Amino acid sequence: MDRIVGVALDLVDEEGAEALTLRSLATRMQSSTATLYRHFSGRADLARCVVDAVFAEVRLDEALVETSTWDVSIAHIAENMFTVLERHRNVAPLILSEIPMGPHALRLRERCLSVLVTNGFTPLNALRAYATLARYVLGFAVQAASEAASSGAAYRIEGHGELDLPVTAYVQSVGPIALADEFHFGLELMMDGLRSRHARTPAP
Amino acid sequence: MDRIVGVALDLVDEEGAEALTLRSLATRMQSSTATLYRHFSGRADLARCVVDAVFAEVRLDEALVETSTWDVSIAHIAENMFTVLERHRNVAPLILSEIPMGPHALRLRERCLSVLVTNGFTPLNALRAYATLARYVLGFAVQAASEAASSGAAYRIEGHGELDLPVTAYVQSVGPIALADEFHFGLELMMDGLRSRHARTPAP
DNA sequence: ACCTGAACACCGTTCAAGT
């Protein structure tokens, strides 16, 4: 059944999330839609498996995670998640339906919480820190999937007349921001906040 | 056509985003699906309008935004967005498809950028700060919509055997974190980061 | 000019019937 998920992920990568249809997948498998129900309980289950297949691609530098300070480790994990999600940006729409809870997603969370707790974070703050980072990375990935209408669409709206947005226009003179730049800016913001809250904790 | 959008938003609030069907909306309007195409170019357009109707509900305390320091103003705007999205949490799945670009969403962005720029942020950093905050709030709202399976589902996975997640188990002994608490923790993290980056800027 | 029933081409899901 891992092979079916692999084919499904290929399909999403190549044709987008909305092209992931039981019929289209059955065709690629040279099988029938009814057969897919032997492996998945339905389309939602299939989507969950595809999402977890993406999380399975996260490869951490375990030596780095083990030997670095907690902030470097956490940032490394977050950047790895971002990289993998960027590589499979078409899967983003599949993530929205529910928070990833597949085995690979859970193991990644375990790893993160472990780093935080062994570095003196309280359970509550470790959970908070992980939740915030995970939501940021996932929320970023979900929205980054639709980067077409980012510049100047949807200006002519029906009843509202012309919008004038002087500051928006002024500020956009710097041109569009690269996705990776935007991501790292926000990530550093949160790491700053975590560091300042966690200042002067003795090494274990 | 604002009335149709209002009915559509009611429908989403009451029955969820997947219940927003051209047929179900036509039934509520005592009309036909074909008639809806006089007002919207299709389901995607309808969804965009519903999302912007939610943004239209954001009511800022203009006196507070005007007179407070930039960080208080920005946090106030972010919290307002969060409150409104929480009130209409069923619309979250409609947001994923594309970044909100309706007139009300654009005006809210204009207001945010205005606060940042008049307080000495460079155009680049104002854009970055807004993008990070907006993605955080939206990403949070999107994922907050599915809070059912948060505790302990999806443990028994087919081929992988039992997962043991000791730190996860230990850390979850503090119980589930309230959504609002989680949101505020992350927001404060980012505000801390923004403040430290923007330290010692003279008032205009 | 405005509206709509009915059709078209899809979709997820199910099940009797085949092997």
Add this chain to the structure above:
DNA sequence: ACCTGAACACCGTTCAAGT
């Protein structure tokens, strides 16, 4: 036991036909 064609109840979208 395993697979599948065909059906069912949907969906978005279109259009000839009505008023």
